Amino acid sequence: MALPENGRSRGYLAARGFRSWALTLDHKRIGALYLYTTLFFFLLGGIFGLLIRIKLMYPGQAIFSNQTYNVLFTLHGSMMIFLFIIPGIPSGLGNFFIPLLIGARDVAFPRLNLASYWIFVAGILVILGSLIRPMDTGWTFYTPYSAKTGANIALLSFGIFLVGMSSILTGLNFIVTVHKLRAPGMTWHRMPLFIWGMYATSIIQVLATPVVGITFLLLAMERVFGIGFFDPAKGGDPLLFQHFFWFYSHPVVYVMILPAMGVISEVIPVFSRKPIFGYKAIAYSSLAIAFIGFLVWGHHMFVSGMSKTASIIFSFLTFFVAVPTSVKVFNWIATMYKGSITFESPMLYALTFISLFIIGGLTGMFLGALATDVHVHDTYFIVAHFHYTMMGGTVMGLLAGLHYWWPKMTGRMLSEKTARWGWLLTFIGFNLTFLVQFYLGFKGMPRRWAEYPPQYQTLNIVSTVGSWILAGGILVMFSNFIRGLFRGDPAPANPWKGLTLEWQTSSPPPEENFGTVPVVTDWPYGYVKRKPAGDG
């Protein structure tokens, strides 16, 4: 990352050279490495997404073949999920800001932290290596198709196994860090809400990720040794894979969204200059979501052939995730009541998060209810729904966090004007791309279709044009990041006048974060009664 000049401190960025990054034990550098890596796959996955949309403008073979299309949507989904959204906020922003927000000098196990980054990279290299014969299974790898297709599924499984192991180690590290390294005086109820979100996330990572590791191991064994766990001809059960897969992949949805909710809980009070409303409810709802998240995986399988009784129970349990989630939304809105609100780019992204995430959440109601899910399952309705929760939710949360913490991470400010243009284009493009897909799905267009009957074309064209505007917004945004990295104005220690501990050290922070370890005497959201620290 680039550096302030004119005699200002370069902080943790002082050392230069490859070794100073590759072998660093500093959680901030490791966080930055994760951010660079995951954002790269966000852009790559985004390019695949654009190609998918271009193909779907014309339902023929004009652009590229159906097989290429199948490979592209598989790569789009897998990279976005396994290499961007899951590790993005937890490993990127989490690594960077957990120690800063709790007043610690580093995470509990800095060497383990470095190891988990390089295990992540090793996993990526294995995955990329397996693409010599590109996979065409979709990111869900359902058997028996995944056991039969020509791709290197066994090698790929090993790559995902490694990425998962990295995720477990990071979660473990964070749990210990939060338990053992909080600054003097920081009780559990004085912890920033981002920490609560990350803590709940880490519990899911540690408990759920081993299951996906084992699942992919079984899949690899199925392919290499032909054991037949999932093959009915050998007495196996094709649905068993789906149960295993969703037992991980549903909880992991909350690995994606809880950290983003944590970011929003930090940004809203700062830009409203108002104490967060219902602190305890927001904090404990994160744990509630993490817990309930383990009990609902079957709602991905209502039409799979699973028993009807199981479907009914899973539907019932699924709806209870909606309650702690809506509590958070109501509390964020209530925080704005009688505030003194400003609309710098982090706040714009935070408000966008709320608006889009509500659409994602409410359309989830149609999927939790049995009768309606049967109709829209595996159609574009699902595609729209999860893009609203994952891109409208998690990605907007990540962007809110990036814009909010950019000055702290790099010691430089972003251009506010460019940031707003990037936001506007992203917002318009996103809605144009995905809103129409709800209707396409309701009208019956299945997902993962390379071709479709003519009645679906008009809305597909709208969606594709939307994807170009969205890409334009992302392009403007990233040009701002790159410009900000090298030529942004020097950032003060506390540009947004926040009260959390990271703003009480210089921008960028020194190697061990704080000159003297801060002593905490109050929660971090008392905006009315306390004066902000720092030189803001």
Added chain:
Amino acid sequence: MTNAFAGGAAASPSAWQIDAVFLFIACVSLFFFLLVEGLLIYFAIRYRRRKASEDAALSDVRSNTLLEIVWVLVPSLAVLAFFTYGYVVFRDVTAPQPGASDVNVTAGQFLYEFKYADGRTAVNELRVPIGPPVKLIMTSRDVIHGFFIPEYRIKQDILPGQYTYLYFQPDREGTFDIFCTQYCGVGHSNMRAKLIVMSPDAYSTWKAEAEGAKAALPLFEKGKELLERFGCLGCHSVDGSVKVGPTFKGLFGRMVLLEAGGEAKADEEYIRESIVDPGAKVVKGFPNAMPTFKGSVSDDDMAAIVAFLKTQK
């Protein structure tokens, strides 16, 4: 470009029931959406900072127990209503219907084969009369497929080595789409079939004609009918366009390049081999995706298919 809003209307009583659940959830959700979005926009405008000096909020409210209890209870009641209504309708539309006529469905990459009780079979075309409910008894011969009739609002995955079931009651004449909704490989998006709902009279006439007409057809026309019946034309076009497999136009007698290298002449023997052992000589540029038809295409059928291909110059 065609009208995006045409088609897809509910086409059975159970579809209307499901649409009613949709409407109910949509109305309640819309209420919450407008409430939250309205408050967000109202607060954003009403409480925006007007002067730089107003660097503190008007209020220090940190919680309100009564308010928080209300907004735990209200969403809880709403989701309980969603669950209950969704469950009741689901129970009704998936319940076995007495007096249903059975149709066996075998799905495979990338077609549906329908087998009626009286021994007739058809590929990618399911004809039923208006009136009696239909029970589909479904299994797959390879990977997982889906069976989706959008206008009936029903869907069920089809698994290898296991039977799944789907009920519907046709009460309106018409032709309805059947889509595969579980990704099943390169031909997934071409795995489509038609449900044709006929009046009881028309149905029995068609049934009689279908039996009678078969013998009288000239060989090449029988071949064309077979290609349609076996679903070949889902993947192979006759007009030169490229689908999952190579086109039939101008195929017969030509030399074709092979994926494994070399070339082969598309003669009678090559066509027979490609039907019973499709992986043996895969045409260059196409996936080895075709299932074998060994055992389902008789020698007479084979002859008719070859006769038809010869007509496709």
